[in-house]
Amino acid sequence: MVVEHEDDLAGLDAYWRAANYLSVGQIYLLDNPLLREPLAPEHIKPRLLGHWGTTPGLNFCYAHLNRVIRRRDLNMIYVMGPGHGGPAAVANAWLEGTYSEVYREVTWDEEGMRRLFRRFSFPGGIPSHVAPETPGSIHEGGELGYSLAHAFGAVLDNPDLVVACVVGDGEAETGPLAASWHSNKFLDPVGDGAVLPILHLNGYKIANPTVLARIGEEELLKQLEGFGYRPLVVSGSDPEVMHRRMASVLDEALEEIARIQREAREGGVGGRPVWPMVVLRSPKGWTGPVEVDGLAVEGTWRSHQVPLAGVRSDPEHLRLLEGWMRSYGPEGLFDAQGAPVEGLRVLAPRGGRRMSANPHANGGLLLRPLALPDFRDYAVEFEGHGVRSSEATRVLGGFLRDVVRANPDRFRIVGPDETASNRLSAVYEATDKVWRGRLEPGDEHLGPRGRVMEVLSEHLCQGWLEGYLLTGRHGLFDCYEAFVHIVDSMFNQHAKWLKVTRGLEWRAPIASLNYLLSSHVWRQDHNGFTHQDPGFLDVVLNKPAELVRVYLPPDANTLLSVADHCLRSRDYVNVVVAGKQPALDYLPMDEAVAHCTRGIGIWEWAGTDGGVEPDVVLACAGDVPTLETLAAVDLLRCHFPELRVRVVNVVDLMRLLPAGEHPHGLPEAEYEALFTTRRPVIFAFHGYPWLVHRLTYRRRGHENLHVRGFKERGTTTTPFDMVMLNDLDRFHLVIDVIDRVPGLAERAAHVRQRMVDERLWARAYTREFGEDPGSVREWVWPY
Structure with a gap:
């Protein structure tokens, strides 16, 4: 028997009841937080939002984890996969005192409790999930499936950290979570910490039973054993029995984790260990209303969100709510000022050992900068632009x-x-x-x-x-x-x-x-x-x-x-x-650094505008679009040596946005200096063309912008045929210049036709020889 005194059981149960009381209060109450007077409709929130069904199970786990943290001086954080059980995380953070430390106005008294309740799922307050606003959270759980992966990521290179991760049985049906069970196969018991998964089977999702809760226990345990875990089962609904069993199971699991780590770190034991996990079966909506309007609620899907929905308008629902909240015995849990009684305060860990205050759940506090080598030392040898x-x-x-x-x-x-x-x-x-x-x-x-x-x-x-x-x-x-x-x-x-x-x-x-x-x-x-x-x-x-x-x-x-x-x-x-x-390598390192610092810039060595207003701007973003743009410039220089061409390369895509829309956005004057407001701009882009239009639609001269990019035309083919399929190739870019520079089309019909012919010839070549023509494959910047 691991619970040394009956007082330990009583303390666990009191802490759990306090967390449950605070959770129900968050869902329902605007005022009268300690029920100092009979509940009245005006004490109830006008919009009842939140999820009760999973919350008592989360509170149950939290209370028991606090016990083992104190007993073993554990460094532990709590990941709640059923993140919509947000009332549990908030309730426990307030019970531990962390919430009042972070949010000074939410004090540890009756007024603070009222504010705590009023904040939850209320305009100007906090969301109903285990959101970033909740101390101790690294996992919101709004979208299900990622809790276990987050937990394992947290313990990598954190050898002293244990993450208790509650996996909801609805979440366990998702693809990401199904794969996440394999994370134990990547955990190093020497250099990493440990994850204690707690598979919480309460039987139902929003309106349907859950798969893992309805399969036989032998099948379930075999599945978990097949994933490489040793499952320990806690099952039932009687609080006293469940407290005893949970305490025993957690001690066994954590002793097993300590043994695995000790043998690996001190004894050099290798191989992949079989890590323990907990399977917790408890009723959905545990300790809540058993029946409402003649329909079963506790232990059914009806307890998933708000079990009593008509509290403001239905006197019977109001009576049930008051009875439900008084069943937790708030008068014995909170003192005259509304703070947790001393008997509860001593049950919470201290300082950074509180799961709601553990610095690992606010990782920036522990962040150390990377020791980075000088990237310039890795520069490629430069022999000339595009050579x-x-x-x-x-x-x-x-x-x-x-x-x-x-x-x-x-x-x-x-x-x-x-x-x-x-x-x-x-x-x-x-x-x-x-x-x-x-x-x-x-x-x-x-x-x-x-x-x-x-x-x-x-x-x-x-x-x-x-x-x-x-x-x-x-x-x-x-x-x-x-x-x-x-x-x-x-x-x-x-x-x-x-x-x-x-x-x-x-x-x-x-x-x-x-x-x-x-x-x-x-x-x-x-x-x-x-x-x-x-x-x-x-x-x-x-x-x-x-x-x-x-x-x-x-x-x-x-x-x-x-x-x-x-x-x-x-x-x-x-x-x-x-x-x-x-x-091709286009820039020596000093030019590369300057270009990346600007994020966008004119490549003077590639253009022919000579520092004056160009006839056309050829812009590019991405390695292949840059290649095709420069090859197009080469063709333009050969066929139209008098044409003033400006080449603008974009590294930082956010530079295309206005300065008021993004911290990296270009001021209007700089954008217009680069692209002009009245000259055609042919933009070869890595992605879908409309993205560039979306970024620049408010710019002056946007009507002159013509973007080439991926047009959802692809197949297994040669590299150059891919760009031809999407009209991003050098020949098509030259055609775009001819079609858009005023006065050029009339005197360049022969060149335009030649570009069409070059495209046809290149495509025919790939069909015959299975590779791109040598003139394409071997092209380098010739100037």
Whole structure:
């Protein structure tokens, strides 16, 4: 028996009842928080919002976790997968005193309790989920499926941290969560902390039963054992029995975690351990109304949100609510001033051991800058503008290798089996890929403590990295451009989190979420149409301007400069799109740094405008669009030497926005100086053309802007045929210039026809020989 005294059980139950009382109050009450007078309709919120069904189970776990934190002096945070059980997180943060420390006006008394209730799901208050506003949270849970991945990400390189992660049985039906069970196979008991999953089976989602709650227990346990866990079951509804069993199970689980870590750290025991987990079966809406209007509520789907919906207008519902809240015995839980009684206060951990105040749940407090090598030391040898070729991401790999070496405890690279494919293989000179499974002859770069994490689940990669960043570390997610779409929604949720935290002074900035998208749309010619999609940029640019940055470095040196900047940044989402195939080097390092610092600029060496107003502006963003633009300029210089051509290259896509719309936006005068207001602008763009129009539609001269980009035309073909399919090729760009420069079309019909013929000839060549013509493949900047 692990509960030493009956007083321990009584204390656990009192703490749980206090949290339940505070949770119900948040959902229902505007006033009369301690029920000092009979409940009246005017004490009730006009709009009843929130989720009760999962909340008592979350409070139950929280109370018991506090016991083991105090008993074992644990460093623990709590991830609530059913994040819509937000009342539980808020209630416990207030009980522990953290909420009043963070929000001084929400005091530890009756008035503070009233304000606490009034804030919840109320205009000008806080959301109903475990949102950024809630101390102790790194996981909102508004969208289900990511709790376990966040939890495992949090414990990487945090050897003393334990994350208790409640997985709701509805959440357990999602694809990301189903994959997340495999995260235990990437956990190092020496250098990482531990995750204690608590699968909470309360039987129902919004209106349907849950799959895992309805399968037989033997089948369930076999499934969890098959994932590599040792499940410990707590099941029932009688509070006294459940308290005893939960206390016993948590002690057993945490003793097992301590043993695994001790044997690995002190005894050198290798292999992949079988980690414990808890299966908690409790009624949905536990301790709430048993029956309402003749219908069963507790233990059914009807308790999911607000069990008593007509409290303001229905006297019977009001009576039931008052009876429900008084059943928790508030007069014995809160003193005359409304603060938790001394008997409850001593049950909470102290200081940073409180889960609501643990600094790992406010990771910016623990963030240490990366020790970064000088990126200039990795510059490619420069022989002239557009003469020599490099594989940009391979060059970046050398820089990242040394970032890994210099930061063995706070930097990781995640990716879905694509680190080598994306030409970042140099990192394996410094680290392995995390692998704790069986090794076979021929395996390469696999080890238990690598800094690269690869798994064929973009959801897991994103979730791990988010958990890692939110607890104060740094990282990079490399991915094929087309398939990063798999985490569109996860990106959305993280961006929303960052948006809210920027308005919370007590939330310290965290390292930026950095995406490196390679194997991009224009060089997936070998894989075909399924792999050709640049639309993640459109998704990113839906987010608030102060959060997102998009970079399209045209060559290796600009990629190095951009990468260094992104790894130093805080509280952003940085998206870098860079090719892995051999591509021309356009700028020496000093010019590359200056160009990236500006984010946009005229390439004087490529243009022929001579510093005066041009006849046409050729703009480009992205490595392949830059190549085709320069090749088009070469043709224009040959056929129209008198034509004044200006070349503008864009690295920082946000520079196209007005200064008032984005911190990186160009002031009107600078934009107009670059692009003019009355000359045609032919813009070769990496992504969908309308994105550039969307960014520039308010600019003067927008009517002169003509954008070429991906038109959703793709297949398995040659690189040059891909750009021809989408009218982004050099010949088509020349045609655009002829068609749009006033007076040029009338005297250039023969050149225009030749460009059409060149396109036809190039396409015929690819069909006959299976590769692009040598004049295309071997083109370099000739001037």
